[in-house]
Amino acid sequence: MAAQPFASSGDLAEKEQSLEVLADGVYALTAEGDPNVGAVEGEDFLVCFEALATPVAAGEWLARLREYTDKPVRYLVLSHYHAVRVLGASAFDAAVIVAHENTRALVAERGKQDWESEFARMPRLAKAPESVPGLTWPTLTFSDRLTIDLGGDRGDLVLQYCGRGHTEGDIVGWLPRHRILFAGDLVEAQAALYTGDAFHRDWAGATLDRVEALGADALVGGRGAVSRGPAEVAAAIGQTRHFLQVLLREVGAVQGRGGTLKDAFEASHAALRERYGRWPIFEHCLPFDVSRVWDELSGVERPIIWTAERDQEVWDQLQS
Incomplete structure (x- = not known):
């Protein structure tokens, strides 16, 4: 296998x-596999x-x-804690920053390391990194569901925790009136998954079951094109x-036959x-994905914190 440039460092x-x-x-901005908003x-x-990723x-x-x-x-709603999703928050001047309670805990536990890790992995997304004033802290958290009354005849926006998935704290934004779902990185459409902080068995099972049960007619995933119609959503x-x-x-x-992480x-x-x-980002993500699955199937319940140094070690071991 030919050596690959580190993560997305060559994607400029x-x-x-x-x-x-x-x-x-109701608006969505997509960008050929870059993070959607x-x-x-x-x-x-x-x-x-x-x-x-940045205020700029x-x-x-x-x-x-x-x-x-x-x-x-x-309201600024953050689906999870990853740096390229949250560090631009100051540009919005939002009265309230909303996230799951687990997301706030993850920012405290590993937000700084994740910031350094992700900006090194994806430098093109970090436009004017000096404009980031610091970690983004939610000001309103919840555990299960939070409903925002949009006022007038606009209905509600329901923020919901569907279970552990891409991280411990992913939430979705559901518009029952329009049957439109903002799924964050719990669902990708024609973009590879990053699962380095994931709970694969929960995500592939009950968590996606709950997402699917909403019955969306349109879905905005974390990356990739908007899925329109039940068939595209299901796909x-x-x-x-x-x-x-x-x-x-x-x-x-x-693991069952006694192989190595490189074999996996x-x-x-x-x-x-x-x-x-x-x-998009298939080659970037896969070493980190496999490393986390290996740990999870080995009994490591919670993801090990990714640092810039650990990123490079795993990359060199698996992808170089």
């Missing part, structure tokens, strides 16, 4: 962004979903959103589940490459 080409209006006052209009305020990157998204609405951002959820199941199967089989990586790469190999 700008991606084309597409702002889509999914319904009256969204917004929902309330009667006299905005709810924004995800913050991007977030400011560019907000400038596009301001072509459609000038309502102030009351995105199914692809996510399949990726996780293959990882569990291949790593488990290698090579088996997983061979099993996934044909279907997923050309999708």
Whole structure:
């Protein structure tokens, strides 16, 4: 296997962004496999979903959103704690920053290390990294469900915890009136999964079952195109589940026959490459994915903290 540039360090080409209006006052910004973001209009305020990696990157998204609405951002919803999702928060000037209670705990436990890790892995996303004022701290957390009344006849936005998945604290944003789901990184559409902080068995099972049970007609995943219609939504959820199941199967089989972590990586790469190999960040993610599955199947309940140094060690061992 040819040596690969570290993570996404060689991915420096700008991606084309597409702002889509999914319904009256419901917006999504996608970017060819870069992290997706969204917004929902309330009667006299905005709810924004995800913050991007830096205030400068977030400011560019907000400038596009301001072509459609000038309502102030009351709520900024963070689906989980990863740096490229949260460190642009200061650009929104949100009255309330919402996340799951586990996400707040994860920021305290490993937010600084994750910041250094992700900016080294994905330097193109970290536009003007000096503009980040510090860690992003939620100001409102919940454990199961939080409902935001959008006012007037706009209905509700339901924020829901579906269980452990991409991290311990992922939440989704559900608009029952429009049957639109902002799924965060619990679902990807035509983009490979990053699972280095995941709980694969929970995610592939009960967590995705709960996401699927919502019955969305449109789904904005963490990366990739918007899924429109029940068939595309089902395909995105199914692809996510399949990726996780293959990882569990291949790593488990290698462990069962007494193989090594390198053997597990090579088996997983061979099993996934044909279907997923050309999708964004596949080569970047897989060493970290396999490392976490290996730990999980070895009885390591919670993910080991990724540091810039550990990132490089795992990369050198598996992908170089």
